[in-house]
Amino acid sequence: MKEQLSWKVGGQQGEGIESTGEIFSTTLNRLGYHLYSYRHFSSRIKGGHTNNNVRISVDEVRSVDDNIDILVAFDQQTIDVNSHELYAGGIILADSKFNPTVDESLDVVLVDIPFTEIAKEQGSQLMKNMVAIGASARLMKLPMEPFKDMIHTMFIRKGEEIVESNHNALRLGYEAMDEKFSYMNITNDFELAPSDGKERLYLIGNDAIGFGAVNAGVRFMPAYPITPASEIMEYMIKHLPKLGGTVIQTEDEIAAVTMAIGSNYAGARSFTASAGPGLSLMMESIGLSGMTETPLVIVNTMRGGPSTGLPTKQEQADLNQMIYGTHGDIPKIVLAPSDVEDAFYSTIDAFNLAEYYQVPVILLSDLQMSLGKQTSDPFDLSRVEINRGKTILEDIERDEDDQDYFERYGDSDDGISARPIPGLKGGIHHVTGVEHSPTGTPSETAENRQVMMEKRMRKLENFVMKEPFKVTGEKESELLVISFLSVNGVAGEAIRRFDPDIVGNITHVQLKQLHPFPAEALYPYLDGAKEVLVIEQNYSAQLFNIVKMNYHMHSKMKSFTKYNGTPFKPNEIEKYIQSILKIKEVL
Amino acid sequence: MATFKDFRNNIKPNWCPGCGDFSVQAAIQKACAGNGLEPDELAVITGIGCSGRLSGYIKSYGFHATHGRSLPVAQGVKMANKDLTVIASGGDGDGFAIGMGHTVHALKRNIDITYIVMDNQIYGLTKGQTSPSSSKGFVTKSTPKGSLEQPIQPIKTALASGATFVAQSVSSDIKELTSIIQQAISHKGFSFVNVFSPCVTYNKVNTYDWFKENLIPIADFEGYDVHDANSAMNTIMENDGLLKGIIYHNPDAPSYEEQLGEYNDEPLISREMRLERSTFDDMMAEFK
Ligand SMILES: Cc1ncc(C[n+]2csc(CCOP(=O)(O)OP(=O)(O)O)c2C)c(N)n1
Ligand code: SF4
Ligand SMILES: [Mg+2]
Numbered sequence: 001m002k003e004q005l006s007w008k009v010g011g012q013q014g015e016g017i018e019s020t021g022e023i024f025s026t027t028l029n030r031l032g033y034h035l036y037s038y039r040h041f042s043s044r045i046k047g048g049h050t051n052n053n054v055r056i057s058v059d060e061v062r063s064v065d066d067n068i069d070i071l072v073a074f075d076q077q078t079i080d081v082n083s084h085e086l087y088a089g090g091i092i093l094a095d096s097k098f099n100p101t102v103d104e105s106l107d108v109v110l111v112d113i114p115f116t117e118i119a120k121e122q123g124s125q126l127m128k129n130m131v132a133i134g135a136s137a138r139l140m141k142l143p144m145e146p147f148k149d150m151i152h153t154m155f156i157r158k159g160e161e162i163v164e165s166n167h168n169a170l171r172l173g174y175e176a177m178d179e180k181f182s183y184m185n186i187t188n189d190f191e192l193a194p195s196d197g198k199e200r201l202y203l204i205g206n207d208a209i210g211f212g213a214v215n216a217g218v219r220f221m222p223a224y225p226i227t228p229a230s231e232i233m234e235y236m237i238k239h240l241p242k243l244g245g246t247v248i249q250t251e252d253e254i255a256a257v258t259m260a261i262g263s264n265y266a267g268a269r270s271f272t273a274s275a276g277p278g279l280s281l282m283m284e285s286i287g288l289s290g291m292t293e294t295p296l297v298i299v300n301t302m303r304g305g306p307s308t309g310l311p312t313k314q315e316q317a318d319l320n321q322m323i324y325g326t327h328g329d330i331p332k333i334v335l336a337p338s339d340v341e342d343a344f345y346s347t348i349d350a351f352n353l354a355e356y357y358q359v360p361v362i363l364l365s366d367l368q369m370s371l372g373k374q375t376s377d378p379f380d381l382s383r384v385e386i387n388r389g390k391t392i393l394e395d396i397e398r399d400e401d402d403q404d405y406f407e408r409y410g411d412s413d414d415g416i417s418a419r420p421i422p423g424l425k426g427g428i429h430h431v432t433g434v435e436h437s438p439t440g441t442p443s444e445t446a447e448n449r450q451v452m453m454e455k456r457m458r459k460l461e462n463f464v465m466k467e468p469f470k471v472t473g474e475k476e477s478e479l480l481v482i483s484f485l486s487v488n489g490v491a492g493e494a495i496r497r498f499d500p501d502i503v504g505n506i507t508h509v510q511l512k513q514l515h516p517f518p519a520e521a522l523y524p525y526l527d528g529a530k531e532v533l534v535i536e537q538n539y540s541a542q543l544f545n546i547v548k549m550n551y552h553m554h555s556k557m558k559s560f561t562k563y564n565g566t567p568f569k570p571n572e573i574e575k576y577i578q579s580i581l582k583i584k585e586v587l
Numbered sequence: 588m589a590t591f592k593d594f595r596n597n598i599k600p601n602w603c604p605g606c607g608d609f610s611v612q613a614a615i616q617k618a619c620a621g622n623g624l625e626p627d628e629l630a631v632i633t634g635i636g637c638s639g640r641l642s643g644y645i646k647s648y649g650f651h652a653t654h655g656r657s658l659p660v661a662q663g664v665k666m667a668n669k670d671l672t673v674i675a676s677g678g679d680g681d682g683f684a685i686g687m688g689h690t691v692h693a694l695k696r697n698i699d700i701t702y703i704v705m706d707n708q709i710y711g712l713t714k715g716q717t718s719p720s721s722s723k724g725f726v727t728k729s730t731p732k733g734s735l736e737q738p739i740q741p742i743k744t745a746l747a748s749g750a751t752f753v754a755q756s757v758s759s760d761i762k763e764l765t766s767i768i769q770q771a772i773s774h775k776g777f778s779f780v781n782v783f784s785p786c787v788t789y790n791k792v793n794t795y796d797w798f799k800e801n802l803i804p805i806a807d808f809e810g811y812d813v814h815d816a817n818s819a820m821n822t823i824m825e826n827d828g829l830l831k832g833i834i835y836h837n838p839d840a841p842s843y844e845e846q847l848g849e850y851n852d853e854p855l856i857s858r859e860m861r862l863e864r865s866t867f868d869d870m871m872a873e874f875k
């Protein structure tokens with residue numbers, strides 16, 4: 001029995017590969033397994049190879065595996081492109097329709113099953129995915145009932161007959177596989193060990209962010225579509241109307257971000273979500289938010305840059321722009337959720353921080369986190385807090401003859417000023433991106449400039465979140481590994497492959513607060529480490545350089561990067577750590 | 588009830604003496620008082636330019652944004668609080684060059700705000716370059732041999748973009764302008780008012796006198812039907828856009844917000860932000 005298995009389904013885009021993966025993995029989630037899945041897709045809508053890699057485990061998983069155990073192929077290209085990823089003894093379940101072949105030098109078993117033919121006999125070749133799921137279920141010795149239930153909920157709208165024929169397709173796939181076992185030499189074990197049966201969520205990062213935003217009180221979202229951010233907008237389009245809210249698809253990202261600024265200024269939480277190209281367009285407006293001290297949340301789901309770059313591929317190369325972007329000096333917060341579960345809570349944090357400090361907050365994600373689907377513990381409503389800081393929502397009592405403007409930018413110890421929303425009695429003030437006096441009137445005097453600049457920057461001078469990073473391990477370590485976003489899961493898995501009794505402690509820091517950099521909180525870990533390794537997905541080692549700027553012991557710092565558009569695999573990181581720890585052989 | 592004086596503050600505009608923008612400011616203040624508004628019920632959102640300074644000179648809530656972006660900020664404000672009266676304003680460069688994309692889309696979107704452009708056919712703040720509405724052949728710092736491009740006729744663009752309220756006037760006619768702005772604010776939907784507001788410093792061609800001579804009041808066209816978009820477009824085309832008055836009005840088109848149903852029942856800012864337990868559970872169940 002296997003504690004974990006990796007199953008991959010592939011075919012032509014637009015052929016139902018996605019739904020095959022969806023039905024299969026959602027059912028496994030309901031059975032209580034931990035999952036991590038990743039869709040490989042290209043910028044084309046129809047045609048082009050696509051695949052869905054689902055890792056199934058009885059324990060927590062936060063990354064794809066180095067290799068796969070089972071490959072389900074709807075075309076020869078799937079075999080040609082993916083069979084080298086199979087573990088020795090791995091298996092390919094392929095549609096007989098295309099007379100599948102596999103490189104004979106590979107140590108894998110090829111099983112052909114008439115997916116399409118069986119489906120056609122049941123009325124439609126669309127059901128070939130059900131046949132494949134049935135065959136996969138038999139291979140892993142999974143019960144049929146949960147799959148049947150899943151099919152029932154999915155298709156009952158279309159009538160009993162459709163449910164029936166899909167059930168048949170599923171069963172026939174199961175039986176076809178069963179028959180193969182009777183005469184083929186399938187010696188390898190693909191039986192999945194039982195799960196703990198616990199109820200969990202199974203979702204993509206973008207949905208966690210959307211749900212987080214709704215919980216933070218967002219009822220209005222202006223946005224412009226872009227990969228891989230669009231699902232956030234789509235989540236809001238699907239859910240906001242029921243909550244009396246709405247989404248506006250704007251003419252561009254500048255409109256999206258400035259509309260969000262307008263809404264936040266007027267007192268209703270709003271945000272926008274985009275990726276690199278959109279963020280580049282928003283730069284001036286981020287400065288407007290910083291200068292006018294208007295709360296603003298922007299989600300940046302990073303993809304391969306620069307320019308249009310690799311729109312459907314993984315990268316983490318916007319870090320510098322997110323931290324330093326916009327002209328002039330403003331206070332700004334940049335957050336990076338540690339995983340999909342944390343994306344939900346971090347999104348709510350982002351809105352509270354933006355409103356409390358009256359600053360722009362950039363919530364980072366990357367393609368792998370945004371679109372990768374993983375299991376998460378259920379979200380906890382009691383952990384949802386809304387903190388509006390010094391926002392004033394009620395009329396302000398003023399003397400009858402006091403006609404002065406409200407001091408919206410009055411100086412204070414923490415630099416944060418009271419913020420009455422427009423429409424209140426007694427709160428009239430002016431807001432401008434020009435340097436201004438405490439009432440918001442443009443002012444260019446040297447004295448005022450100094451006071452105001454210091455007031456704004458003071459807001460985040462000593463800012464540290466409750467949890468600026470997640471740590472696994474001790475302060476004293478042989479090696480400290482630092483990563484962020486989706487690399488966290490892969491790095492974590494690589495680290496767990498080392499036995500501390502043999503190699504010593506490897507500590508893992510998953511950075512969540514990227515800016516302002518939580519240097520003080522990190523020093524004990526940096527000091528305690530013999531070596532420090534920063535792992536990230538960009539060419540110029542952006543995070544590594546930021547850590548270096550904040551820490552003097554450059555000689556013990558190392559960088560490991562990847563920028564070819566594909567996510568790290570655990571064994572790539574494992575090998576690099578081996579080289580640092582000077583371990584010759586795989587343990 | 589507030590009078591137009593209540594919409595004044597004690598800040599002295601930094602406009603050149605004689606600048607057309609003074610009268611636009613006065614007309615807005617009179618129109619707001621005339622419509623029975625209180626200063627705290629009004630938000631004036633402006634872009635960057637000499638004209639953009641307006642938000643600081645009217646006693647109301649004011650937001651002086653970035654160059655070309657008054658409209659999206661203003662639409663965001665209205666979406667957050669439908670009870671506010673929202674006026675967006677700025678110059679011809681602000682609205683028809685850098686912000687043109689937003690202008691066309693605000694026109695077609697039809698959110699209930701009023702957009703007043705102070706059109707001086709020049710870039711005032713940056714000291715006299717050509718603007719999208721500068722005439723062909725107009726000599727400026729940036730077009731020393733005269734502009735080679737066709738000017739934009741703002742009311743033509745507005746009508747072509749699906750506007751539901753289009754008007755044009757000149758800052759010297761405060762009386763007409765005030766009345767137009769009052770009707771623009773009352774219009775349920777996006778109202779567009781282009782105001783020729785002479786720049787006495789950098790535009791020596793399109794002066795107060797020039798407009799007196801060249802603008803034709805819409806009232807001069809016998810039997811003109813303000814609800815007829817076809818005849819409005821023809822009249823604009825036949826007169827090079829040099830018209831004044833309310834050019835087109837469609838009082839029946841629903842505003843963007845009105846089409847959203849429940850959204851429009853109560854301002855967003857007064858809503859409960861937290862989800863109820865049952866809603867939370869239902870939404871989370873979708874991930875199971
Ligand atoms: C992004 C950006 N580009 C350029 C400028 C410089 N700028 C300020 S105002 C302006 C044009 C002003 O012309 P207009 O909008 O017609 O306003 P006016 O001063 O004539 O009232 C320009 C180009 C700027 N502030 N921001
Ligand atoms: S430069 Fe022209 S537009 Fe600007 S204030 Fe002076 S007269 Fe008015
Ligand atoms: Mg101008």
